[in-house]
Every structure is written in C-alpha cells, then in structure tokens.
Amino acid sequence: MNFSVFIVTYFTWVLLTGYNDISELLVGFLVSLVISVVFKRYYRIKFDGWFLVKIVKFLLIYLPIFIWEMIKANFDVAARVLNPKLPINPGFVRVKTELKKDTSRLFLANSITLTPGTLTLDVEEDTLYIHWIDVKAKSADERRRHISEKFEKILKGVFE
Incomplete structure (x- = not known):
C-alpha cells in the first residue's frame, strides 16, 4: 500500500x-485502501512528515506568485x-531545471502549462520541452529565466 496515495484519495473522497x-x-x-494497493506500483511520489508544512508554504508563498x-x-x-x-514568434524550447524531486517537477510543469502562452509538452529527467507563444530568448539561460526561474526558486524551497 502507498500511504501517500491513500491519504490523497481519502481526503478527496471526503x-x-x-x-x-x-x-x-x-x-x-x-x-481509498483498494486504490492505494492496486495502483501502488504506478506512484513514485511520496509525502514525508513535512507534508503539511510544505502545503502551507505552497499556499502562502507560491500560489500568490503563480496567480500574479x-x-x-x-x-x-x-x-x-x-x-x-x-x-x-511561436516555437518549441528546451528548458533545464535544477529541481530534483518528481513532485517539484510536476508542479513546475503544471504551472508552466497553466500560464497562458506556454505549454509543457514533455518532461525528461531535468529537461522540460515547452511550446512558447513568443520565444523571446535565444540562450538556454534566458529561456529558463523567462519561463521557469521564478517558479523554480519557490518550488525548491517548498518541496526540496
């Protein structure tokens, strides 16, 4: 059984x-118990003892910046x-991330996708493939600064 899946599933049910x-x-x-047992091998994301603290940091720090x-x-x-x-100037760009945890990368990819003008197409290890409505940067550092840096800094503090 994956305890994290059980907690999230049960909380959603309630x-x-x-x-x-x-x-x-x-x-x-x-x-929730059955789902967490059946889908155990598909979930690699696990929540540790600091999960509640991370959620509060996410809600108070990350969410306002993401909304802005x-x-x-x-x-x-x-x-x-x-x-x-x-x-x-639409195009596909590759952006490297410094985030190490799957949870952090998931939140980063979803944040980029939810922001109009960008769409995360794929995530491979530390690289995100993104469609950008107006490619403004030629170098990898500039692309990262424009698209993901502001999200990454906070996500690193919240989830890593």
Missing part, C-alpha cells in the same frame, strides 16, 4: 462526498489576440 454519515467515511476508507504570473500572461495573450499587429 471533500467530494462530505462527511455527513459514518457509512460514507467507511466506504471512502475502503475504496498567470494574470500577467493572460493580459499578454489577450493583447496578442485583440491586436494582431503584435508580434508572435
């Missing part, structure tokens, strides 16, 4: 069904849609 009846909690417990970056990117993409004369 949030979706509510906790009005003890029978719902017991069924959720059993379903998402708002800026939304305005940028909206401006490009409303004014076709604005230049676009």
Whole structure:
C-alpha cells in the first residue's frame, strides 16, 4: 500500500462526498485502501512528515506568485489576440531545471502549462520541452529565466 496515495484519495473522497454519515467515511476508507494497493506500483511520489508544512508554504508563498504570473500572461495573450499587429514568434524550447524531486517537477510543469502562452509538452529527467507563444530568448539561460526561474526558486524551497 502507498500511504501517500491513500491519504490523497481519502481526503478527496471526503471533500467530494462530505462527511455527513459514518457509512460514507467507511466506504471512502475502503475504496481509498483498494486504490492505494492496486495502483501502488504506478506512484513514485511520496509525502514525508513535512507534508503539511510544505502545503502551507505552497499556499502562502507560491500560489500568490503563480496567480500574479498567470494574470500577467493572460493580459499578454489577450493583447496578442485583440491586436494582431503584435508580434508572435511561436516555437518549441528546451528548458533545464535544477529541481530534483518528481513532485517539484510536476508542479513546475503544471504551472508552466497553466500560464497562458506556454505549454509543457514533455518532461525528461531535468529537461522540460515547452511550446512558447513568443520565444523571446535565444540562450538556454534566458529561456529558463523567462519561463521557469521564478517558479523554480519557490518550488525548491517548498518541496526540496
């Protein structure tokens, strides 16, 4: 059994069904237990004892910065849609990350994808392959600075 999968599955069950009846909690417990046993070999992400502290840091530090970056990117993409004369230079770029843990890389890839104008296509070890609506940088360092650096610094402090 993967305890992390069990906790996440059970927490999700409780949030979706509510906790009005003890029978719902017991069924959720059993379903979560079965899922965590069946899918044990597919999950490599594990939560340690500092999981709650990491979630609080994520919510208080990372989320506001991510939301601000998402708002800026939304305005940028909206401006490009409303004014076709604005230049676009779409392309695929490769960005190396210094993040070591799978959880950190997962959050980084999802954050990039959720930010309009960028889409993470693949993650291989320490490299992310991203489609960027307006490639502004030629060098790898510049691409990293534009796309992922602000997210990486915080994710490193939260999850690593």
